[in-house]
Amino acid sequence: MKLIKGEIISNKKIGEGLYKMTIFSPYIIKHSLPGQFVNIKCSSESTIDPLLRRPFSIHDIEPDFKVFSILYVLKGTGTKYLSKLSSGDIADFIGPLGNGITLQENENNNFLLIGGGIGVAPLFFLAKTLSAAGKNVFFAAGFKDNNFLLFEKMLQGLKISYEIYSENGTHGKKGMITDLVIERADDFKKYDIYCCGPINMYKVLQNIFSLKSIKAKALFEEIMACGIGVCKGCVMKFKNGKDGYIYKTICKDGPLFDLMEAIFE
Amino acid sequence: MNSNTGKGLSVKLGTIELKNPVIMCSGTFSSGIEYNDLYDVSMLGAVTTKSFSLVPREGNKPPRLCETPAGLLNSIGLENEGIDFFINEHLPVVKRSGFTIILSILGADAAEFTNLATKIRKIEDDLLAVELNLSCPNVEKGGITLGSIPDEVENVTAAVRKILNIPVIVKLSPNNNNLAELASRAKNGGAEAISLINTIIGMAIDINTFKPKLGNIIGGLSGPAIKPVAVAKIYNLYKEKILPIIGMGGISDWKDAIEFMLAGASAIGLGTVNFVDYNAGKNILEGIASYMGSKNILNITDIIGKVKVR
Structure with a gap:
């Protein structure tokens, strides 16, 4: 990991409240793996609001141009700040993390x-990497609209x-992406599976996969402070032994975990 | 850093000698190993470790974090791997890296602190001091529940002091109104310095779900929001001339560090800022040195408690 000030190459609105930011960083290109994230300062140098950095998964890397991208949804003051930045501005971030x-x-x-x-954001980087390695990739993506x-x-x-x-049928088939997984669960037994999405999606997938004895890995998120494993703030419960549990940090122990090990409360 | 950095930066708190007044606060820097990838942590006055207990603690139920205006509310609950983990895993690395270590410890009562001190005895030569966490608001036993009772503060301090030859620092909570009494009792027990302040008890509620935003309902507030509270607590305790103070609570840059020293802190602690500015230790140390240059201050000790109130 390294603390980096990288030039923003572009920051485009690609949907309602949905943005793609591309940042120049030879270091990130060289050192990151799909599933890793960067922790970005989301306030100007002179202010402390918001105080904490915000974690964003690496969505894409383009080695030819030495740039990487993040996808983000406008949620609060941090992402609002990011959305106002434009090409030529500097992004202050640390990474790759996790x-x-x-x-x-x-x-x-x-x-x-x-x-x-x-949740499709980091899986794009994974799909691109797998595809370049000659693997067969099937990407199942579910959206609200x-x-x-x-x-x-x-x-x-x-x-x-x-x-x-x-969900409303305006993009692709109408329904939840988990419907597709239920329908084709037996076919997917021979796949290596990676998921990223909301907790409700994970709960459904856990049920399907446990019935079918299918293994899967998932990327998790939590509110983070340090992003590097020192504060122990971003923990989630995971199975430990037969009936036990253990708290693991999303930032350092994760964000990649075995989906079947996660305990949702 | 410029060539003058390092001159006039040393401070003394009782028998505790620091090459400069910049200390990392417990719980915000682990043992410093992660940050050493970003800058040379050995340049710091000291690193106060995460609080270690006799046996591992799993910490509180998540969510453990909630950001508030200019602040961070946490209810981590002192999750840690236990003192043996520090001794076996962290200590060899921090020794090799040349960090100056203040070991923070947490116990439920004087007996547990005694057991901890006994374990630490064999490694005390590798430590600058121990800090007794008598102020965490996020645990049921120990922490603030122990640290708000004057007799307990004295007993615990004396129990540790009896076993260890290295200096003892007591970290107190701003949630107490009898800080002078608590500091005096820490002194009676043999403490050489007071760390002030730990987090301020706080709470946040989600207005859509009606649920508390923290899993443990109530937590501790840190960050710039609490800085004026810290400055006032330090100012008031400094006037009592009981023990030297390591001042902490919302410091975000070198200007804040100077402010704390003017209020009466002999050294300053950096906490939440480490999550925002990963190089805070280095940056604030350099900032203090430049300030001294610009103000012709030869020794940083010259400004301790020098706020002009009249």
Whole structure:
């Protein structure tokens, strides 16, 4: 990890309250893995509001241009500040942070990526990496509406297959992305599975996968302070032994965990 | 840093000698190992470790964090891997890296502090001092519940002092109104310095769900929001001339550090700022040195408690 001040190359609105920011950083390009994140200062030098940095997963890297991107949704003062920045401005961030996804461990050739909402952001970087390594990737993405139409354009640029569901039927098939997973669960047994999305999606996936004895990994998020494992603030409960549990930090122990180990309360 | 940095920066708190007054606060810097990837942590006056207990503590139920205006509300609950983990895993690394270490410890009562001190005895040569956490608001036993009772403050301090030869620092809570009495009792017990302030008890509620924003309902507030409270507490305690003070609570830059020293702090602690400015220790140390240059201050000790109130 390194503390970096990188030039913003572009900061585009790609949907309602949805933005893509591209930042110049040879260091991040060289050192990051899919699933890792950066912790960005979301206030100007002279102010302390908001106080804490905000974590954003790495959405894409473009080695030819030495740039990486984040996708973000306007939520509060931090993301509002980010949305006002433009090309030429400087982003103050630390990264790459957390445990990313390495390919060496996987002998499998088939990968299923399940993304819900803004959770598709880090899975894009993973899809691109897997595709470049010659793997078969199936990207299942679920949204509320058609706000992620431009995201589909990005997927079309990758040599992968994909399916999109939206809750109101305005983008892809109508329904929840978990509907697709239920329908095709038996096919997905031979896939390595990575998910990123809201807790409600994880709860449903956990149920489906436990019934079918399917393994899956997931990327988690929590409110963070330090981002580097020192404050122990961003913890979640995970299984430990037969009936026990343990708190693990999302920032340092994660954000990648075995989905079946997570305990949702 | 310029060539003058380092000159005139040393401070003394009782028998505790620091090469400069910049100390990292407990719980915001772990043992300093992570931050050493970003700058040379050995340049700091001292690193106060996360509070370690006799046995590992799992900490409180999440969510443990909530940002408030210019502040951070937390209810971590002193999650830690236990004192043996510090001794076996962190100590060899921090020794090799040349950090100056103040070991923060937490116990439920004097007996537990005694057991901790006994374990620490074999490594005390590697420590500058121990800090007794008698002020955490997020634990059921120990912390503030112990640190607000004058007799307990004296007993615990004396119990640790009896076993260890290194200096003892007592960290007190701003949630007490009898700080002078507590500091006096810490002194009676053999403490050489007071760390002030720990977090201020606080709460936040989600108006949509009606639920508290912290899993533990109530937490401790840190960050710039609490700075004026810290300055006043330090100013008031300094006037009593009981023990030297390590001043902390919302310092975000070198100007704040100077302000704390003017109020009466002999050294300053950096906490929440470490999450915002990862190089805060280095930046604030450099800032203090430049300020001294610009004001022709030869020794930083010359400004301690020098606020002009009339």
